[in-house]
Amino acid sequence: MALTGPPTVAGPTAPKLAARGTPLLAALALAPALRLAAIRHAVPPGVAVRTGCDGCGAPIGLARPWPALGPTARCGRCGARVGPPPGTVEFAVVAAVGALVLLGPPAPVLAATAWWLAWAIPLVFVDAAVRRLPDRLTWPAAGGTWLLLGLAAVAGAGPGPWLRATAAGVALALFFASTTLLLGRRGFGLGDAKLALGVGALLGWYGWAVPVAGLVCALLLAGAVGVALLATRRVGWRSDLPFGPFLVLGALAALLLL
Incomplete structure (x- = not known):
């Protein structure tokens, strides 16, 4: 009788590994x-690039x-x-x-998410460095996300999610802008409002609760980091923290919690 060992399990083939890594x-x-x-x-105000x-x-x-x-x-x-x-x-x-x-969203929504992330990455680093969210980055992020979500609606999702995404983006941007108008420097900046256009649109595609969850996550993250920095005396009570990075991280957290 021939002795045989345990059956071997085929691992991922080279083409599959290449496809995953592409x-x-x-x-x-x-x-x-x-x-x-x-x-x-990442330059001070008044400097072009x-x-x-x-x-x-x-x-x-x-x-x-x-x-x-x-x-x-x-x-x-x-x-x-x-x-x-x-x-x-x-x-x-x-x-x-x-x-x-x-x-793992459908391809049209995947394109919109990837577009937004591609602009969000430099925005995070710019805001962290100089506390600015330049129009040259925020407007393309919001506009491209909105247009690609529109294509997703045409591709089969229907107008409902796109209209909700549009309304959510505008609502979130107005919330940030209103704090600037009412509170001045103590409120969020207008750059945050422009960043919120894209964030609100992307999150609003999935429902009204998602942009709310993203905002709550962003505020909690900012609060936790602020407390940690105060405890280590790296900032004072009157110091300002750039909110853009927290808004981006909060949006990602809300998406991953779907």
Whole structure:
């Protein structure tokens, strides 16, 4: 009698592994452009855009992306750090791809979510660095998300979710804008209101409760971080925290809790 071992379980084939890794590689290929967007727009008010290294003035662009636009984030001429900390943009891209995989929305909605994430990543780094949410990033994020959700409606979802998404985006933006008008500097900035247009539209597609959940998550995250920073004396009671990163993280949390 021939002796046989336990049956073998076939592992993923090379084509399947390649297919799974293709979206991640494609997203990582966009990382230099996202890092460049953060570098360009993380400037004080009144300054148009950053075009070169602050240390030596060496030009920074996609024509010669390395090493300034790579994970090391170092100027190729003087070695100074350029833009967001090393590896952070790339980590954000990997996290965004992971979120898309976990969400698994239909293709048209997937396109809208991916579009919004592609703009949200540099917005997070810009707001964290200089407490600004530039129009050049917030308007394309909101407009593209709205249009792609419209295509999802035409593709079969129907007008209901798209109309709700539009109303939710406007409502959330008006909420943020009203705090600025009523409270001045103690309220949220108008940049947050413009960011909220896209956030509200994306979350509103899934129902009215989702943008509310996203806002609550953002406020809780901001509160927790604020308390931690106060406890470690890194900020004072009158210090302002950029809210854009928390709004983006709150939106992702609400989507993942669906």
